[in-house]
Amino acid sequence: MFNLLSVALGLLAWWALAQSGLSGLPGPMEVLRRGAQLLADGTLVHDIRASLQRVLLGFVIGTALAIPVGFLMGWYGWVRGLIEPYIQFFRTVPPLAIIPIAIVFMGIGEVPKVFVISLAAFLSSVISTFQGVITVDKVLINAARVLGANDFVVFRRVVIPASTPFILVGMRIGLGSSWATLVASELIAAQEGLGQRMQQAQVYYDLPTIFVGLVLIGVLGLCMDRILLWAEKRLTTWQERR
Template sequence: MTSTIPVRGAPPGATAPPGRSRAGRRPNRTSLRMLGLNAVAVAIGLAVWAGLARAGVEGLPGPLAVADRGWDLIESGTLLEDTAASLRRVFIGFLLGSLLAVPVGFLMGWYVTARGLIEPYVQFFRTIPPLAIIPLAIVLLGIGETPKIFVITLAAFLSSVISTFQGVVSVDKTLINAARVLGAGDGVTFRRVVVPASSPFILVGMRIGLGSAWATLVAAELIAAQQGVGYRMQQAQLYYDLPTIFVGLITIGVLGLIMDRILLLVERRLTRWQERR
């Protein structure tokens, strides 16, 4: 039987078509409002930036100068090559760090023995900035792609593993006990209860890990890189080429934002069961 919804203010007996409730329309309105606010925020930021440049802030290039420099780099192919190199390093490092962080976080959260053995090392390395590992990475791994990816992987791993661990230990014990009362073993309970319940924490940790990977990129490309957005920014610094530095900053920010939005869409699809505001 198809349920009907009374229409407010309509004649008695009038109903709304199925699937057209106010609750169903709210997410679309909220999304449109957020897009509008995002556009306003970008416009305000560009206006402030242009105003500061016009006011004569020392060395600050305006949006048009940065756009012209960006177009020159695109036409020459330099920006596309640098972007491809940086994306490859970030993607590989982020993927490796996340794939390692999720099982380690699950082990720490599910098994007390594993937590006691692993947590001291995780907490120890969390206090050491990944950038401080660069000299050691160069000595042990050389100056090729391996040390760059290693440093990015470490940054993504340390940002994600704690979130995964916290997600496992935060699972409602009532759900676990209910599954066991119904006859589920540890494997089934872990797979059918713990993993879904901790997935929001895992995905948030992955988003944080992605940010850490991008934040580490510029320093990682200090290691004898010949291409990359961070490498291009460092070269521009030597010649006081501020427009190129701004192009690099905007490129990293836009790429990071796009990848974060993709992760956010995945999070919403995998956590539809979770109540949202």
């Protein structure tokens, strides 16, 4: 109820700003018409598919690497000592700054685009997973060992379930980072994609097309985030909530 009210108020505010003539800001109906035109000629379908493929592939690769690395860092001190300095170093370097290096070593195909998105997802997820492992209650671990559980059982039955909320939060942050990096990654000689369409429209000061891409990126990102939120609720039913 309140979500729908919030959307309605946002659209109303947007319409009011457009009517005031603020720097040529297009109104909701103008953006909707432009979106319908791009959809009718097939451009929007190709752009959405291309961007979704890049984001999903980059996000899956990044999180698939981040989760085991985060577990190893949290469980073994020597692994943490070897890897953590590099993780912290690259966290301070924006993934966008890696684009020139990616182009030099990987060319201008799909690989560098997916790599930059994967890096953004990885750096966002690995710290949350690591934090989840090191904050597991030591009483639970010791209790499991007293009952005869070996390290593998402790890890599978105690550490992984207790870390799941942190992992899923990290995945949600990684998903946001993936979408945030998409537009910049499509600077790498992309022929299609929402980010590429927005950059092309910028050259011609085509604000309605820019807003179509902006709204679609937000909507797609929100839908994917809601899927992760649903998964979080299903996987952490044991967790006390307010």
